[in-house]
Amino acid sequence: MKFSIRDLLLVTVIVALAVGWWVDRDRLARDNDRLEFRERLRNTPMLPRPAYSEQETDPTREPNLSH
Secondary structure: OOOOHHHHHHHHHHHHHHHHHHHHHHHHHHHHHHHHHHHHHHHOOOOOOOOOOHHHHOOOOOOOOOO
């Protein structure tokens, strides 16, 4: 069976379209995952920070008199 240049070009176009479609879908899936992660972070409630650190409330620690 002989293949002509036309057949080779047709196969090349089909493969190029398939690879282009796959790359585009992969990029869209990664962008979607990234956006979903950002939205999850945005909707996560922030934990309140303690008013004082443990060092500042430690009674055995000497007071800072440099003020």
